[in-house]
Amino acid sequence: MIYYILAILLSLGISYFVSFFKKRKFFYTFFLFLSILPTSILAGVRDYSVGVDVGQYVTTNFGQAILYGRFWDFQTYLNFFKHRGGIDWVTRAHSTEMGYNVLTFIVSRFYNNAHWLMFYIQLTIGIFVILIAIKLNKMFDTSIPFTLFIYYSGFYIFGLNMMRQSIAALIMIYAFLFFIQKRYISYSILQLIAASFHVSAWIGIIIVLTHFIIVNSKKEKKLSYKDYSIIGMICIVFVSLFGSVIFGILSFIISIIPFLSYHMSSVYVSDGTPIRRVIVFVLWAEVYLIYLAFSSKTKNRKIIDNNLFEVTLRTSAIITILGIILSMTMVYTGTLYRLGINFNYIQITALPLVLKRFNRTAIGKMKLGIIIFGIIIFGYFIYSKFAATSPYTSQILDGYLTNW
Template sequence: MVIYLAFFALSLCFIYFYEKTQIKFFMLIGIAFPVILAALRSDVVGTDVRVYAEQLFDMAVSSNSFNDFTRMHWYSVWRYKTVSEFEIGYVILVYVCAKLHSFALLLGLTQFLTLYPISMVLDKYKKRYSGIMTIGLSIYYLLFYNMSLNMMRQWIAMAMMLLAFQYFKDGSNKYFIITFIIAILFHKTAILGLFIIMAYKFLNKKSGTVVLKTVQNTYDLKKILLLCLILIIFLLTISNKFRLSLINAFHFSEYATYIDGEVTLSLNQLVVDIPIIFLLISIWKFRKNIVDNYFYVFCIFSNIFLSQLASVMAYSSRISLYISVFKILIVPVYISSMSSKLQKYISLLGVIMFYLLYWYYTYVINGIDATVPYVFTSFK
């Protein structure tokens, strides 16, 4: 357990130095610590390491060619799995690392392909929000790092989707398309990012008003769009038929079993959002000063609703992760937008302490994602 916290602290120290000095070397060293920790872990750290990463790697080592590798299969639990079932981006990554005979390289690159895009996104905001990289990566480490040691393919996809979103926002269409395609090549559920980008596009329209003649009242168009989008997400959460119809419409029927069922209130999923709600209330008076305020509010409430799908099946909550990842950005933006330094420091301390307890309860006590205790690999 301690090794995680030590590596998190060392990483954040160098990230902090980078933000103060703008020396890229400090950022690279900061990123290196969690990447090395991921690379040197045993195959018992992270459930999916043994489920598919190690299996794919061993077959790639023994294969005669890439085509030969993609045709291989193995028996897993109750059925045969073939290499071709997995996204081509991850398959290529495994094959390259296997031919270099380094499983540690595979695990390390997997974390690098997750952490570096997230760092790139946060780095784009450093001039506007002080300390955004240090705070944002603190949130990533405490909420998501251990999870990323298990859900490796999806976390690469989510990180790339977050970077693609930023390119879209900046108007860099070429880089948006390239990065978004890369995300899908590692996990096809990254297509969900299109809906997030559409929501951002709707909420980023120029300010306007709507007049209802029957009551002679004027309403902010963005507020109406925000309420409509949140209502759609709410219906998606509570209506099983609505969920299944969308799954079938977009040809994701293979994932239907993950969301097929009635939703009940899951308090565990609500707890993690308590700090976000607290921050939203704290900056409410100043929300208009935040550039993407409406989009952030959409992310907060959409995540609250969609996370309740975990009551259907644990895997169902993975859908909400594509929105939940924006907490890495929302938390530092909200804290930086507070009016006084004292309020910022108290809020930051409160959030970090809360998520430190959450990290301990989730990953240490409950053993979620099977990452604690940390075990070093044995090089042969």
């Protein structure tokens, strides 16, 4: 745990320090990207046992990539395993999306062990976190170090396990920021790249459709910000109480439709995860909705008059509620909640935005609240040993420190 804390504090410290040098654009941008190195290095030198998915498609796929001289031969080999099970499912290479395969193949041209691939995966994740933070800052004058804090406290641990999905989700959120600026070509390219790392990124289309509907709908704007918070709480209770019935109906419908039967596992009702462990997955979401409700009392007129800002907040609220619904399905099944995680990544932009609605006297308390919640969320993931990401172990790092 101490390695996680030190690397994250170092990254945040660098990003905070360079925030005083905004006028020196090259220096400022260079050190912002430099700030992601400590957490990227930590991800790269970790043992292969840290993160369940490492043994499924990092070490296995990288080992095969080294053996092939041409990318398309490597891609053909992986395609052979698409939708295939078998007793060797855990130990063999997996059919993964082309974007991830390209990254794996390129890294295999220069290095002969998968630690470098883990480093470049986290570096890619970090680059898009920085790009999101910079773009959000330019659009709405949000705090870059605070945006990074939300990522590190709530999503860094996810990225050590759900690596492909983390890259895809962050590119999807970055693409959304281009969409709201009406830069549709840039959005389309980024959305395609996101889906090339993990197919779940296609739900990004739901985000932009939601934004489009809000922009063109008068009825939706009649909802108060308090309404979103209430709806979010109702969804948590409803899915908790009646989820098994809902999934039972979905399972029956899917079972009688031939081309959907392959996806039965997504809605199959199993023992799932105890609700006390699921709540942490929606904590950031509920914090956002609660802050949004309270921001109605302490309005900052300078930012509220910005229509794009308000529409983005409403879009984030609806996507947050969808994320809550999907995340709560973890109580019953172990598949659909991953889509909820994609939606939950919108908190990286939503929480810095909602803070702009508070006046100067209130914003300090609101930031402190988010910092406390962030520490709780991060601490819980470490305590619960989420997807074998804790305890952190690294023979490389231990060996280096011993020799040093």
